[in-house]
Amino acid sequence: MLAEEIITQEEYRENVEANNIENNELAEKKNDLLTAMESEKTADNIEKFKQELLRFLIFDELTPEINRTEVKDNGTPFIHYRFSASIPD
Numbered sequence: 001m002l003a004e005e006i007i008t009q010e011e012y013r014e015n016v017e018a019n020n021i022e023n024n025e026l027a028e029k030k031n032d033l034l035t036a037m038e039s040e041k042t043a044d045n046i047e048k049f050k051q052e053l054l055r056f057l058i059f060d061e062l063t064p065e066i067n068r069t070e071v072k073d074n075g076t077p078f079i080h081y082r083f084s085a086s087i088p089d
Contacts, residue, residue, distance in 0.1 A: 065081055065082055066079055066080070066081060066082070067080040067081060067082050068080045
């Protein structure tokens, strides 16, 4: 267009500048989207890790070393092991 003299040198420079601005904006949007995708992957990984931990934390029976458990009035848990001596309140 410029070589064929359809547009002037000034119009050409304006178009190049507008294109450069648009390219920069699009590159910035791309980086924002990539960052969001990484954050989403991290959140997914954290959720998967949490589910794995919960799987190991759920148990229905006491181990042989634990005789019984009780919770005090103030909410403090107390575990009675088979080898522990009785502690007065």
